Amino acid sequence: MTLWTAADAAAATGGRVTADWVADGISIDTRTLRPGDLFVALTAARDGHDFVAQALDKGAAAALVSRIPEGVAAGAPLLIVPDVVAALVALGRAGRARTGARVLAITGSMGKTSTKDMAAAALSAQGRVHAAEASLNNHWGVPLTLARMPADTDWAIVELGMNHPGEIEPLARMARPHVAMITTVGPVHLEAFADVAGIAREKAAIFAGLEPMGGAIIPEDLPTTPILRAGADAAGAVIVGFGEQGAARPLQVRPDAEGIRVQARILGETVDFRLASAGRHFAMNAVGVLAALEKLGADLKASADGLSRWQPDKGRGAVERLGGITLLDDSYNANPASLAAGFATLAQLGPGRRVAILGDMLELGPDEVAIHRDIASWPAMGDISLVHACGPRMKAMFDALAPEKQGFWAQTAADLCARADELVQDGDVVFVKGSKFSRVASVVDVIRKSRQTPAPDDAPDKRNT
Structure with missing residues (x-):
């Protein structure tokens, strides 16, 4: 099914097309591009213009660019605009309007x-x-x-x-x-x-x-x-x-x-x-x-x-029974409100020793250490038997815990992964939570592997909250 013709996209963006084309999808990543997609050369961590030739080789219908990239012939199917992001916004407005x-x-x-x-x-x-x-x-x-x-x-x-x-x-x-x-x-x-x-x-x-x-x-x-x-x-x-x-x-x-x-x-x-x-x-x-x-x-x-x-995505609150434990995987991201919600969910999950594995929460401002430390005194922490943690911010929480609740603290999630066999035991109800950049999701992957349960497909990259 046609999503955009060259003429419609040029009219929406005010850009110039170098050849006629028809696109039935839009891609910003050559790794997931499908034949027939319009490739949008965004500039973020890397400049998308560097991948235009690859996109066209993989069957892209055309590329939305602000210049003719090196190695791409002038006659290649391009939509050339002054600014790629502004053109994408214009294309989005046109898509909404029609x-x-x-x-x-x-x-x-x-x-x-x-x-x-x-x-x-x-x-x-x-x-x-x-x-x-x-x-x-x-x-x-x-x-x-x-x-x-x-x-x-x-x-x-x-x-x-x-x-x-x-x-x-x-x-x-x-x-x-x-x-x-x-x-x-x-x-x-x-x-x-x-x-x-x-x-x-x-x-x-x-x-x-x-x-x-x-x-x-x-x-x-x-x-x-x-x-x-x-x-x-x-x-x-x-x-x-x-x-x-x-x-x-x-x-x-x-x-x-x-x-x-x-x-x-x-x-x-x-x-x-x-x-x-x-x-x-x-x-x-x-x-x-x-x-x-x-x-x-x-x-x-x-x-x-x-x-x-509806099925929850990996890391967003799915509950699994695997290899003798119950796992609440809420590891994709974290803030104080979502952590509190996760603790409330943990309390509902049947019998067993409650084990929390927590990574740093980010973007909490100048009071971030105090916010982390306060978690140790939350009422919900009273129902948790053992806490493992990683990251410098969660160190403040870990140090404030009663000694009998302290499991392992590590500087990084990778350090916790190295001790995966010591983190949980049969019969445990395990809760994993942390901001994306704490990489605490890697602990979930190691636990799954050690319990011989295939991990779900990785979720695509996410952006804002």
Whole structure:
């Protein structure tokens, strides 16, 4: 199916084409490029122009470039523009403008990607769904998602992330959602914000991009809820709160062998659904998703049924029984709010010695050491028998623990991996959590290997939170 013709892409970007071409996809990485893709030569850690020849050799329909790269003939199929990122943004705006899809945008301090994936699963039987891949949620990830959207899409789910002030609003105005949802607000990226209230104001900027009379789905039980509500009011949005006391709320959350079963009240209607992951925070976000999809115009009962198709990605809260232990793999990323949610999930997971393996949390600002140290005194730590940790920040937490709870501390995750056989024992319930750059996910891989259970396919690289 044709996604972009040379003429349409040139008109959208104001660029110049060197030959006629038709693309049925868009790629930014030659490792995953498929024949027929338009290759976008982004410049990040490496300059994408250095890979244009390789992309064309692999069957790319054309390349979006700001210059003719070395080794590429002038007659090769190119779309030449002054700035590649600006052209990608223009292509994303054009992709959004040409579709009649109903658009849901999601942001929040945690849970964006799993919530986006829940929404896609819930809509999967209700028409053609286009959702952001992985966590493509930044200044080039959002336009890439929109540019990849087929014109005949029925439902679109876009994820918006940030790590500095002023990033959410332009992304929201690009996506022009009919409904926008905030999963939660927590102490993330505090090195770039004065306080959590500033983070809430940045998240609430998503409502500035809403289509007229759009829906705002906000968490009802937060100290910063008034800030979110004020942002939605300023945008003229129709507000729906979700939470323990919201218009969308869980009535019952019951763990079972495969996850949790939930009964919820959604805008006056009671629905039942199941999720393939433990954790009340997953149930709460699913309730928010159902409210968002109802406001988007989807069938509520069909959406609830569709949630059973959702499976958590590797490192994002999946529970596995393997080789005599129960593993809660939440190792992809971490902040204090998601760590607290993980501890709450751990408490629900059947009998056994609780073992936590924790890596550093990043981007917490000047108080990061104190924030880590305080974890040792959290009430949830009382239910944990043994803690292993890695990283200089988690050293503060480890040193503050009661001696009987101290397992191993190591400077790096690799050092913990070397002691994998000593970390857990049969019957343990094991929780692994840390920021991506702590590399604590590598400990999960070693534990899986030692327990002779194949690891799931690696999740694609993610960007912002």
